[in-house]
Amino acid sequence: MSAPASSVLGASEAAIAQGSKSFATAARLFDPRTRADAVMLYAWCRHCDDVVDGQVLGHGRVASAATPQARLDALQEETARACRGQPGSHPAFVALAEVMARHAIPARLPMDLLAGFRMDVEGRRYGTLDDTLGYCYHVAGVVGVMMALIMGVKDEHVLDRACDLGLAFQLTNISRDVIEDAGLCRLYLPADLLAAEGVEAGAVADPARRAAVARVVARLLDAAEPYYDQARIGIRALPLRSAAAVATARAVYRAIGSGVRARGAAAWDGRVSTSRMQKLGLLAGGVAVAVGSRFTAPAPARPAELWTRPR
Structure with missing residues (x-):
């Protein structure tokens, strides 16, 4: 695994360890490749959820001048770029792009998740x-x-x-x-x-x-x-x-x-x-x-x- 990929996986592992103990328990049973990809997908989901809610790993509140609507709009733009294989530098979007490319995940699926977050924002x-x-x-x-x-x-x-x-x-x-x-x-x-x-x-x-x-x-x-x-x-x-x-x-x-x-x-x-x-x-x-x-x-x-x- 390359250094950048290792860094992305490490950030993803940290997110699941702190954000979902239930999923972390089950994820230990996956084979190494499946576990890595499952954890990286989770990291993107967790990041988007936190940005929309203004939280960190599902807890607390983070001060932000942007409205939830604006934060969600930005997430959609970043996710769309990741779906095209052109993520920015944030580990969550790099992780999403890697997983989507490796498993031919249709772009409509991550966009469907963001549509759910929009229901919350509205x-x-x-x-x-x-x-x-x-x-x-x-x-x-x-x-x-x-x-x-x-x-x-x-x-x-x-x-x-x-x-x-x-x-x-x-x-x-x-x-x-x-x-x-x-x-x-x-x-x-x-x-x-x-x-x-x-x-x-x-x-x-x-x-x-x-x-x-x-x-x-x-x-x-x-x-x-x-x-x-x-x-x-x-x-x-x-x-x-x-x-x-x-x-x-x-x-x-x-x-x-x-x-x-x-x-x-x-x-x-x-x-x-x-x-x-x-x-x-x-x-x-x-x-x-x-x-x-x-x-x-x-x-x-x-x-x-x-x-x-x-x-």
Whole structure:
């Protein structure tokens, strides 16, 4: 590996170590080349998210004279250059350009992710579960598709399963972070589900409404389950080490959702996460799922009512 490439990878490794312990745990199972490319893709995603939100690795606040809209516009320009193979000097865009070239990732996919960030910048609200799932595609499903391409997937049906896992992850993230997001004036819970519980959009963070919000979140976690199930079907099509990494990530995020559900109205008294020992157990389980997937039968037809990624 050349010195510049090594530097880009080093910066990317630092980003994942500090920005996502859940993903970092699963990523250890990838073969070295896949891990390097997955980590570099993550670094670009993390950088864009931080720039839009004015944070560092998802935390704090960074002073900036530019508006979120202006920062996003600049990210789109830099990303477009990286997609053309002409990145600037920032390690995140150099990393993106390398990964896209190596795996023939279509330019529309990173642009789809930025479109999701634009929904945040515009303060988009979501009327139905389908609307929320559309947002989930842009900020997570499309990342699943890019990750699958890095793992060597070409089959569109397997790419669909990767998108399904991204949708499930994001529904879990929304459920865990709903009160924190409300403090940032962001609301991803479907308006019709809130209305059914008598919760107004502006009252989501009201402690007196926690039980009602927990019931809405439980429905969101219920909605995530068929996407987690579909994702397991796709694991059998991945190389074994990649399958183990994906199965572990799936188990970790699903466990977080289970923790949110179990705590009910107290779910947001502290951040729900998995302990180191839990992660090790889930990692072992992920390896077992990956090995077992080598012996499973072909997948049944996907339920027609599930949300489908755009082609």
